[in-house]
Amino acid sequence: MNDYSFIVGGRAIAKERDDAKHVAILRAAVEVMSQYGYHGAQISRIARAAGVADGTVYLYFKNKEDILVSILRMAIGRVVQECSRQLAACQTTDDKLAALIRVYFADLGDNPALAMVTQVYLRQVDANIRREIGDIMKPFYSVVDELIVAGMQEGKFRSKMDRRIARRMIFGTMDETVTAWVLTGSKYSLVSQVDDVVDVLLHGLVAVNAEENAMSEGSLSHEDSSTHETDV
Amino acid sequence: MNDYSFIVGGRAIAKERDDAKHVAILRAAVEVMSQYGYHGAQISRIARAAGVADGTVYLYFKNKEDILVSILRMAIGRVVQECSRQLAACQTTDDKLAALIRVYFADLGDNPALAMVTQVYLRQVDANIRREIGDIMKPFYSVVDELIVAGMQEGKFRSKMDRRIARRMIFGTMDETVTAWVLTGSKYSLVSQVDDVVDVLLHGLVAVNAEENAMSEGSLSHEDSSTHETDV
Amino acid sequence: MNDYSFIVGGRAIAKERDDAKHVAILRAAVEVMSQYGYHGAQISRIARAAGVADGTVYLYFKNKEDILVSILRMAIGRVVQECSRQLAACQTTDDKLAALIRVYFADLGDNPALAMVTQVYLRQVDANIRREIGDIMKPFYSVVDELIVAGMQEGKFRSKMDRRIARRMIFGTMDETVTAWVLTGSKYSLVSQVDDVVDVLLHGLVAVNAEENAMSEGSLSHEDSSTHETDV
Amino acid sequence: MNDYSFIVGGRAIAKERDDAKHVAILRAAVEVMSQYGYHGAQISRIARAAGVADGTVYLYFKNKEDILVSILRMAIGRVVQECSRQLAACQTTDDKLAALIRVYFADLGDNPALAMVTQVYLRQVDANIRREIGDIMKPFYSVVDELIVAGMQEGKFRSKMDRRIARRMIFGTMDETVTAWVLTGSKYSLVSQVDDVVDVLLHGLVAVNAEENAMSEGSLSHEDSSTHETDV
């Protein structure tokens, strides 16, 4: 999935030439930024990489931050959509959580450049835009929120748990995992971390008893991922 | 604790006039940055807030980024030091984890401006400085790492768990919690979240059985914190 | 010739708007620098004098020093070109030397502001740029070198003379003459000095015998130039 | 003569500790400037090299330019004084000119760092200080002027020659020679150039006849100096 299909997301039919330029600029922005860093990502460089004139960028985007936000919107939009599809096919809440994380990791795992942008550069924007970022993330938050609520209702998840804190643990862990992967050069497989991450989120750090430890061993594969990973 | 004692860390007595200026500039930097944002934190504004001339800033700091890094160094240094003290007094690994998170939340909870800088603005720096940030964070990482290893060795923590992923869950959850608190205006008590956060980290999302749920209810207080918190 | 035709050199027709701005900035730089001195020649002042924005200067020149170097390049380029033309029409080596000095004095004599820049301000640049200045001057050096060699080969110039020293005498004398003229306010005619300078370069200080002195009297006119000149 | 005796010049007895600091600062200024260049010659660096505090420099010199001017004043003062001594011992005007140039070349030849300062860095000062430099040079100019007048009166030098132009030729040639020597790294002997320079100044470029050329051959040594010299 290095074809940037993530950018146009779920739109079934590309509109026109317009859309082609729109996408080209977003593609270029991701590439330029992941290559040259935040400060090296001048509009003129993005425009050149996209094969358009500087001014043309402003026909498609309000300003530079709008490009960054659009990148996130597209990426998250696509993840959310893919989540809806995959989660519907899951039977248990456990599976749904695993599916959610797998979709997220798979998406970013296939696009290190995009991951670099969302995990690092997007955080360098001004405070006023963080609000907008929050709005973009909301649908994704909702998916998780609904998942947590469902889990609690069906008795699977702990009933007295603070939903917000649970959600922050999920996002915080995902975020930290992806950021560590990105900052160490995207050298190992991000998806390979899914099972371990899900396991620790579901069961926490504490070993309830020896049997539980023994039972969970089979499905885990820490050793594999460990060998590929540089410690951060 | 708005007296910025966090800045000089554990030093009982400020050395000289030197140190006073050093601290004054760091204080000013934290205040100005939390108020005006990263891009609004011009050296001249920081200098004015510190009551010194622009040039004086450069007698104490190499450049603007050095100020940012110094803020983190002081803050983390103080947290690490406080952790060593508090963790030594803890009997169980559970308590140690709780103490660690409590120290961290208490420190930042008392200094919303500092939290704003570490959680938001510090991430806006250039790639080259991120390495330095990593070095500063290492001692803190180590504390957590040792805690995890100890927990696993004494059979308290799950033995087959990936240590790195466990650490990322802890940090990711803490980070997400503090960031959410900061971005919603630091309106509720950050320390009040400690028990819930620790609980969810230790036991995960899954309810093992009805009894466990019932047992954990007593020590938790989601309702209290919930009422103060705006959802993010 | 205060029309700065020296700047575009031999180009018969200015290319485009591009060239017009390029020339306008060089013109402005010469004027501003000769008027306000090197340290008073801020980019913003040059830009204002050229009728462009500060940033526009950097569309045409790499940096401030590049402007200085460009001024020299244009000026010297024009002199060298004019020299080639005039020297070809000369019969004797004496005449060629006279023509060379006349072209140089005429050019700078018509542009006191330019002379001020090349004789005074250009020498205030950094060591690294002196090399570039040397490269620019080389063609001019070569013209003189060839002239000296030709004179020696045809037996006109003293055969055992050190060519380098001869060249330094020629340049040193020209340079000192122009600098003295510039620093005293360009009040007298620089070209009027040509014959005397050439005479002293060709025959030196020593009177060979009474007859030679008597013979040379007719062609010289020290009294005229003397009356206009303030001693330096 | 690398002992900086040039700095105190002819003063028979150094005044006190005062004078020692005065000299130390001038020494340091010459060293620092020749080593680090004009822009690298900050007062603080000069002070450190002189072993005094920054502020102390201002007890001995009005400002930074005053240091530069003082360096020139000392150097020229010493040359002028040495000239008076040596020229008195000369019989002919020719010899006096040779002595003058020899004193100048010997002095700078023994102090490449000083030569670098006078030939290169001193010219980077502002316009207002050039006047002061002119004043300092006047005694040296006078020596040459008197020499020229004497030569003309005794019939040795050409009677109708423009004195000012003659003087500029002498200074221009000396200056160009020293500058070329300095900028090529002071690799050859500057004094070794004296005879050739004097010869070309006295007799000019033109060969009067074959006999003259033959006669002058014996006293010249172009080949020697040529081998040591890199062309500029």
Place this chain on the structure above:
DNA sequence: AATGAATGAGCCTTCATTCAT
């Protein structure tokens, strides 16, 4: 729609000089 030349606001940093001690 597309261009790209032009704009100009904005800021970090240096360093000669001062002055309280």
Place this chain on the structure above:
DNA sequence: AATGAATGAAGGCTCATTCAT
């Protein structure tokens, strides 16, 4: 006399954005 910490003015350069063509 000596110190050296403190000062603060000053400017080259970048780059997001505009707009005439």
